[in-house]
Amino acid sequence: MTIETGVLQRYSQGAESIQADLCCPIDYDRELLALLPQEIIDKDYGCGDPSRYVQKGDVVLDLGSGSGKICYMAAQLVGDTGKVIGVDMNDDMLALARKYQAEMAEKIGVANVEFVQGQIQDLALDLTALNHYLAENPITKAEDVLHLRAWQEKQRKESPLIADNSVDLVVSNCVLNLVHDSDKAQLIQEIFRVTKAGGRVAISDIVSDEAVPAHLKADAHLWSGCISGALQEHAFLQAFIDAGFVAVAYDKWESHAWQVVEGIEFRSVTITAVKPQDEPCLDKGHAVIYRGPFAKVYDDEGHVFYRGQRMAMCERSFNLLTGSAYNDQFIGIAPVQEQTPQHWCHAAGTLRPAADTKGAAHKADGAPSCC
Ligand SMILES: C[S@@+](CC[C@H](N)C(=O)[O-])C[C@H]1O[C@@H](n2cnc3c(N)ncnc32)[C@H](O)[C@@H]1O
CATH class of the missing domain: 3.40.50.150 (Vaccinia Virus protein VP39)
Incomplete structure (x- = not known):
């Protein structure tokens, strides 16, 4: 068996x-x-x-x-x-x-x-559809197997x-x-x-x-x-x-x-x-803080988080990390004013200064940190 x-x-x-x-x-x-x-x-x-x-x-x-x-x-x-x-x-x-x-x-x-x-x-592959196919097209010779394979491929793709x-x-x-x-x-x-x-x-x-x-x-x-x-x-x-x-x-x-x-x-x-969102990783100025209790953790996408530090995040990762999947392990810090979206270009482990999320009025030089 x-x-x-x-x-x-x-x-x-x-x-x-x-x-x-x-x-x-x-x-x-x-x-x-x-x-x-x-x-x-x-x-x-x-x-x-x-x-x-x-x-x-x-x-x-x-x-x-x-x-x-x-x-x-x-x-x-x-x-x-x-x-x-x-x-x-x-x-x-x-x-x-x-x-x-x-x-x-x-x-x-x-x-x-x-x-x-x-x-x-x-x-x-729909096995009920396969049963119907086999009832109408019984396999009696090797060539029938090739037709069956072609039918299965078409069926998987089209329905x-x-x-x-x-x-x-x-x-x-x-x-x-x-x-x-x-x-x-x-x-x-x-x-x-x-x-x-x-x-x-x-x-x-x-x-x-x-x-x-x-x-x-x-x-x-x-x-x-x-x-x-x-x-x-x-x-x-x-x-x-x-x-x-x-x-x-x-x-x-x-x-x-x-x-x-x-x-x-x-x-x-x-x-x-x-399953991750199918969206581009755009930096608009978000940050997350890992609450602890571990000194440092990594996620499945290779980000590193240092306990208590503001880590720079794209908006997609920010939404995931602060959603229900992570059971409140991260504190989310959304920017007061969103930066002009830029494709993510920071190395894993990049910190985000508090001034960046507080808006231009709080920045020493008024310029967003970017690549
Ligand atoms: C251990 S029982 C669990 C049934 C049900 N989930 C439950 O909680 O009572 C396993 C079930 O999975 C089905 N099964 C096993 N292998 C399968 C496969 N490869 N594809 C589809 N169904 C499968 C069996 O027919 C059976 O109904």
């Missing part, structure tokens, strides 16, 4: 009957759970609660939506101005989630959830399942570890592609504290059980940084390991990150 077929079979069983060994105790918001059918709550194979990050009006994408629990919780939070899309590759899980769609729309008061079939490492820059918040609950190691980088690039500029990710998953040896990775049962496909704790964060996300952090970390196999601890974590 391959890793992929093992995952498919295990979650078809999970849709059919409760698999106790796939369940992790999680403290969900009881008010959001109250509307959910018991079957959806019982067939919960998550390991965290990314619904805590959902905001009103968000377009939310849930990767590996399973029974639909996180989607139906998120649907209550996004309200009638947002929407929720659950992606799963498994027919049985999709059927289970869709079984309650009409009932949930009535309870919530709006039909704002849809479930679509796709692989999360290839979010452009992607999830469009570029279309999602405010990507969530997932215990799924990324199930994707084959050779597809994991593409998976995170796909998450980056579909997230809007300024959009967020909140992903609960399992990480390992040590490298997982090959014989554990080859064990299809351990893999489909959300164990041996886990990334190592630093590699999980690094994968998001490599894809281009910023403000990448562990927001939740279970100190108690969920499973220990051959001395390796596997624990539940929740990572948060932001």
Whole structure:
């Protein structure tokens, strides 16, 4: 059995009957759970609660939506101005989630959830469309495979399942570890592609504290059980940084390991990150002060911040650093009078004199500091 077929079979069983060994105790918001059918709550194979990050009006994408629990919780939070899309590759899980769609729309008061079939490492390819194609164009000879590839490329480009820059918040609950190691980088690039500029990710998953040896990775049962496909704790964060996300952090970390196999601890974590705004880096005279407690810190874009010092920032970085992603770690100092915008040309670590942000009246020579 391959890793992929093992995952498919295990979650078809999970849709059919409760698999106790796939369940992790999680403290969900009881008010959001109250509307959910018991079957959806019982067939919960998550390991965290990314619904805590959902905001009103968000377009939310849930990767590996399973029974639909996180989607139906998120649907209550996004309200009638947002929407929720659950992606799963498994027919049985999709059927289970869709079984309650009409009932949930009535309870919530709006039909704002849809479930679509796709692989999360290839979010452009619509597997329902692929099924239709294969029904009409069965593969009987090698040449048919070439036609299929051409069709897939065209379909990804012209009618992607999830469009570029279309999602405010990507969530997932215990799924990324199930994707084959050779597809994991593409998976995170796909998450980056579909997230809007300024959009967020909140992903609960399992990480390992040590490298997982090959014989554990080859064990299809351990893999489909959300164990041996886990990334190592630093590699999980690094994968998001490599894809281009910023403000990448562990927001939740279970100190108690969920499973220990051959001395390796596997624990539940929740990572948060932001896709940078797609704007030029313009200097208008902003500054930020890092509050501490560390003497010096760096961000994912290579800026350095000295505790208590006014650091020169472009407007884009200023907005990011003083927004919710950094939990109030920076004090923002906007210029009293904006400078004429200039493309950013300062070295990392450039300080901004207080006189520059106070306006011309306070400057000794009246001239803005520029390159
Ligand atoms: C551990 S369960 C988690 C389900 C759900 N997120 C929850 O919290 O209960 C994993 C789910 O991800 C789906 N899945 C696994 N690998 C996938 C992939 N590569 N693409 C799409 N779905 C996948 C499975 O079919 C299953 O429904």
